[in-house]
Amino acid sequence: xxxxxxxxxxxxxxxxxxxxxxxxxxxxxxxxxxxxxxxxxxxxxxxxxxxxxxxxxxxxxxxxxxxxxxxxxxxxxxxxxxxxxxxxxxxxxxxxxxxxxxxxxxxxxxxxxxxxxxxxxxxxxxxxxxxxxxxxxxxxxxxxxxxxxxxxxxxxxxxxxxxxxxxxxxxxxxxxxxxxxxxxxxxxxxxxxxxxxxxxxxxxxxxxxxxxxxxxxxxxxxxxxxxxxxxxxxxxxxxxxxxxxxxxxx
Amino acid sequence: xxxxxxxxxxxxxxxxxxxxxxxxxxxxxxxxxxxxxxxxxxxxxxxxxxxxxxxxxxxxxxxxxxxxxxxxxxxxxxxxxxxxxxxxxxxxxxxxxxxxxxxxxxxxxxxxxxxxxxxxxxxxxxxxxxxxxxxxxxxxxxxxxxxxxxxxxxxxxxxxxxxxxxxxxxxxxxxxxxxxxxxxxxxxxxxxxxxxxxxxxxxxxxxxxxxxxxxxxxxxxxxxxxxxxxxxxxxxxxxxxxxxxxxxxxxxxxxxxxxxxxxxxxxxxxxxxxxxxxxxxxxxxxxxxxxxxxxxxxxxxxxxxxxxxxxxxxxxxxxxxxxxxxxxxxxxxxxxxxxxxxxxxxxxxxxxxxxxxxxxxxxxxxxxxxxxxxxxxxxx
Numbered sequence: 001x002x003x004x005x006x007x008x009x010x011x012x013x014x015x016x017x018x019x020x021x022x023x024x025x026x027x028x029x030x031x032x033x034x035x036x037x038x039x040x041x042x043x044x045x046x047x048x049x050x051x052x053x054x055x056x057x058x059x060x061x062x063x064x065x066x067x068x069x070x071x072x073x074x075x076x077x078x079x080x081x082x083x084x085x086x087x088x089x090x091x092x093x094x095x096x097x098x099x100x101x102x103x104x105x106x107x108x109x110x111x112x113x114x115x116x117x118x119x120x121x122x123x124x125x126x127x128x129x130x131x132x133x134x135x136x137x138x139x140x141x142x143x144x145x146x147x148x149x150x151x152x153x154x155x156x157x158x159x160x161x162x163x164x165x166x167x168x169x170x171x172x173x174x175x176x177x178x179x180x181x182x183x184x185x186x187x188x189x190x191x192x193x194x195x196x197x198x199x200x201x202x203x204x205x206x207x208x209x210x211x212x213x214x215x216x217x218x219x220x221x222x223x224x225x226x227x228x229x230x231x232x233x234x235x236x237x238x239x240x241x242x243x244x245x246x247x248x249x250x
Numbered sequence: 251x252x253x254x255x256x257x258x259x260x261x262x263x264x265x266x267x268x269x270x271x272x273x274x275x276x277x278x279x280x281x282x283x284x285x286x287x288x289x290x291x292x293x294x295x296x297x298x299x300x301x302x303x304x305x306x307x308x309x310x311x312x313x314x315x316x317x318x319x320x321x322x323x324x325x326x327x328x329x330x331x332x333x334x335x336x337x338x339x340x341x342x343x344x345x346x347x348x349x350x351x352x353x354x355x356x357x358x359x360x361x362x363x364x365x366x367x368x369x370x371x372x373x374x375x376x377x378x379x380x381x382x383x384x385x386x387x388x389x390x391x392x393x394x395x396x397x398x399x400x401x402x403x404x405x406x407x408x409x410x411x412x413x414x415x416x417x418x419x420x421x422x423x424x425x426x427x428x429x430x431x432x433x434x435x436x437x438x439x440x441x442x443x444x445x446x447x448x449x450x451x452x453x454x455x456x457x458x459x460x461x462x463x464x465x466x467x468x469x470x471x472x473x474x475x476x477x478x479x480x481x482x483x484x485x486x487x488x489x490x491x492x493x494x495x496x497x498x499x500x501x502x503x504x505x506x507x508x509x510x511x512x513x514x515x516x517x518x519x520x521x522x523x524x525x526x527x528x529x530x531x532x533x534x535x536x537x538x539x540x541x542x543x544x545x546x547x548x549x550x551x552x553x554x555x556x557x558x559x560x561x562x563x564x565x566x567x568x569x570x571x572x573x574x575x576x577x578x579x580x581x582x583x584x585x586x587x588x589x590x591x592x593x594x595x596x597x598x599x600x601x602x603x604x605x606x607x608x609x610x611x612x613x614x615x616x617x618x619x620x621x622x623x624x625x626x627x628x629x630x
Contacts, residue, residue, distance in 0.1 A: 067258070185266075190313060
């Protein structure tokens with residue numbers, strides 16, 4: 001079986017992001033493989049370690065800098081990579097169409113993709129990919145097993161969780177709780193550089209996305225820095241009043 | 251051509267070591283420091299990830315990493331805990347004489363087994379009565395048939411007694427000075443070889459330091475590295491290389507000192523503002539930064555000389571001496587920035603000062619480094 005792991009490279013969660021001139025300025029930011037995608041790579045490796053006969057490839061759509069995330073996934077243990085390289089900004093629906101073509105061409109039957117992306121926070125790619133492929137889909141998956149061509153998995157719903165069973169081919173979106181991704185070991189980092197990375201020019205697969213970005217801003221919240229004065233009783237009653245009337249949390 | 255960029259692979263090593271320091275070392279560093287206990291779980295995990303004994307050559311089944319790789323990793327690990335890093339560093343120190351003076355057969359015989367499980371090596375040169383004056387060693391080696399017999403004591407040996415292999419430097423005849431020295435590999439459970447753990451160290455308390463006792467310890471002659479008279483040379487060539495990771499560790503510790511200072515100075519208020527708004531403290535942090543950047547450059551330069559097969563004795567002495575003095579000052583100043591809180595164990599900064607003190611002493615005191623540097627100045 002071929003397993004595809006879709007990966008992205010995103011700013012490190014600890015990075016300070018600035019917006020300048022209506023666009024996010026990523027100059028000097030450290031990038032890492034998206035943590036949500038790491039769960040997928042880890043799960044694929046665990047399935048294989050559990051006895052599943054599988055070839056695991058990573059599939060990344062993005063600029064040249066994504067190479068670093070690709071190398072991380074290869075160092076974790078994936079066999080090879082396909083990098084659809086280009087600077088074009090594409091919405092999740094357009095990305096899904098392109099990725100679906102490659103997945104079908106490669107003959108993968110199981111696809112892992114992060115539940116959402118750490119940069120733009122869209123949770124659309126997994127669902128869009130399943131739609132484009134016409135395959136079964138489980139989002140926010142926290143547990144899974146494969147038996148023959150049948151999958152059993154548990155995923156989060158708005159109110160709790162549910163356990164599903166369906167047949168391959170399928171798209172699985174991953175999240176925290178599914179597993180604990182491994183560190184790439186030093187020997188595997190060294191082996192990874194000999195693993196094949198196929199480069200495909202993104203512009204050969206897509207011309208433009210369905211949406212156009214006009215402006216980007218960083219979400220920021222102003223704090224009020226109110227200091228309540230008076231004795232403890234007085235301050236407490238003012239605080240209760242503020243929590244009731246202003247914050248409306250009690 | 252000058253190029254300051256790291257390779258993709260080196261950036262990955264760095265990222266792995268950084269994560270390892272954050273996730274595996276830092277949560278237990280204070281505990282092992284307080285308990286003076288050996289971090290078996292950290293060493294086991296380091297072995298699993300390939301961070302232990304990284305310089306074992308590919309011919310012996312290892313990764314064969316270079317000095318640049320080693321210092322890039324070392325800086326990150328020492329950021330987490332210099333004492334824990336010393337365990338790994340001292341193991342590479344124990345391996346180095348086998349690379350410097352050992353045959354390919356010896357390298358395979360002694361080093362390949364170290365890769366199978368979390369195993370350490372050790373380097374035994376200093377003695378109770380002599381450290382810097384290494385040629386004055388009293389540990390005696392004598393030959394009998396196909397065996398070498400060792401008698402004497404070695405002092406301040408990191409990983410001493412825990413190591414699977416210990417390279418012991420000894421003299422066959424003190425009157426011959428350097429020319430009577432030998433380097434001998436002693437396996438862990440050799441009869442007559444025992445150790446005594448040294449307690450109540452000021453810092454680096456997670457690292458195990460011991461006195462080694464050799465009482466008619468017999469090993470095959472085939473355990474001797476090089477020939478008769480090569481011991482001192484092998485020891486010095488080893489230290490010329492291995493003091494560079496000491497420099498890297500110092501840079502990592504200084505970086506930690508600066509981060510702690512930066513975080514505390516942003517939070518702590520005095521006279522109605524954050525204390526990082528006061529130039530007196532800003533300048534301390536600026537000086538730390540100047541020290542960290544310049545010490546790292548010298549460390550990388552010395553490592554590059556090693557990897558490119560160029561003379562590196564002077565450069566490695568400069569790196570070790572400068573980086574450890576710089577890091578001592580950085581640890582000292584971060585305590586000053588923390589005020590009273592810096593003096594107690596609630597914040598990790600007092601440990602930084604206790605830990606870094608040793609970097610000015612081991613693998614050649616900073617006075618000996620200055621002797622080496624001055625000799626190069628005068629002789630060149």
